[in-house]
Amino acid sequence: MDPIIRSLLDTDLYKFTMWQTMLHRHPQTQAEYSFVCRNEPAYPLAELLGDVNEQLDHLCSLRFEPDELAYLGALRYIKSDFVDFMRIFRFQREFITASVEGPVLHIRSLGPQVHTMAFEIFVLAIVNELYFRRFDRDAALAQGRKRLQDKIALLRTFEKEPPRRHPFEFFDFGVRRRYSRDWQREVVATFKNEVPQYFKGTSNVLLAKELDLVPIGTMAHEYLQTYQALGFRLRDFQKAALEGWVQEYRGDLGVALTDVVGMDAFLADFDLYFAKLFDGLRHDSGDPLVWGEKALAHYVKLRIDSHTKRLVFSDGLDLETAMKLYRAFADRAQTGFGIGTNLTNDVGLVPLNIVMKLTGCNAQPVAKLSDSPGKTLCDDQTFLAYLRQVFNVTALA
Structure with a gap:
């Protein structure tokens, strides 16, 4: 084996x-x-x-x-x-x-x-x-390497665009649906070497360790869902989960996931207290443009400077979509883009x-x-x- x-x-x-x-x-x-x-x-x-x-x-x-x-x-x-x-x-x-x-x-x-x-x-x-x-491994890797070079060429076009308030930064979120362990390593190492000005880390702790990259990640749906069954009033489970996170990390790992019961229900619980304590929000379902506008409107409502906060997008992204979202929000808030399948399993299959x-x-x-x-x-x-x-x-x- x-x-x-x-x-x-x-x-x-x-x-x-x-x-x-x-x-x-x-x-x-x-x-x-x-x-x-x-x-x-x-x-x-x-x-x-x-x-x-x-x-x-x-x-x-x-x-x-x-x-x-x-x-x-x-x-x-x-x-x-x-x-x-x-x-x-x-x-x-x-x-x-x-x-x-x-x-x-x-x-x-x-x-x-x-x-x-x-x-x-x-x-x-x-x-x-x-x-x-x-499947045919050689054909998949050949196609994957071609597409990887196309991605790098696309990223280099950013150098010709007018600068925006905040930089474009993306991360590898591709462990769970990768084509293979070795292919993920090749993809991550290539991005690190070729476009370090844009590629800022990986969710894969082993690759972060071995390639000297920043490990990226905070919480997933299971964390907040668990609080639905821990004895809190169901209406209060999101607030209990966020409070538990704040108490555990005391300012570190400050990006909150918003879609366990939908963005609107999340924002109803994400009051001034949490909005000040968390560094930003992560999108993982629904229209990302609508989500981003709701997040920024919420910060405005709470009189928080959105330039001090980060909007992280991670729902089925490819680089083209990430760039589109960056252009929509980068002059109003910090952004980050966690890309998974379309980085580590884009091999023609x-x-x-x-x-x-x-x-x-x-x-x-x-x-x-x-x-x-x-x-x-x-x-x-x-x-x-x-x-x-x-x-x-x-x-x-």
Whole structure:
């Protein structure tokens, strides 16, 4: 077997930042995560079951190495007791299962959240790489390298544009849907070497460590969703989650995710207190232009100088879309663009639209009411209806 995951740092930074917060504040939480493929693969993912189980066995044999722990410990927002936890941590195989139902591959992790939450990115990277190993590798890499050079040429056209108030900065957010581990490394290293004036970091902690880049990330949907099941009044879960984050990081990692129950419901909770404490907001569903205007209007309403805040866009971006959004907002606020699939899996093949989402917590359903149709993942229609009622959110078609 050729192991896909060879280091436990080969994952997104926000896994560690959320992990630390949950370990410190809610270590007893039980959680369930479910794998879903949202598009039609070229062949049934069920065919990968044996290989997936082999890769999961290998993943559960890995531990953090001393140099990896030293790297984590050198990040100023990572606490020493969390590094001590990482020192003894190992994935427990009993907390994750893979099975098939007809052509459908099912992967489910269930157990203490501090033992299950980190499976997600590794599972997605494993399924992706196994899936694409069946295609012509040489043709894919040739096409990928051509497209990579086209992206660099496009970025260099920025030098001819009139300067704006804030610079154009983009990041690699491509671990979960990458074509392969080695291809992500080649893409990230190429951007670092060719366009360092624009490329400012990666969510992949291992690549950040090895290529001397800034690791990028704060929180994901699962963090806020967990607070739906921690005993807070449901109407107050966003405020409780944001407050927990503020208390944990005391000014670091200050970009808040806005779309767990939609932008409008988020802004209703994002009052002057939070707007001053957080450095900015991250967009991950819905029309990004509409979202950005709502964010800026909210800062104006609160009499906050938007030039001191950052709007981070991360929903299905490519470079062309990122540049369009930059031109729309860069004279009014700082911007940042996290690009995933269109950086690390743009090789001429149709990417898998796979996710592994938090679907239950403490034996209760949790959900995201996305600003985009098709992104909601929850089997409990009663809870979804209740969540929509509490936050006055209309169901999307």
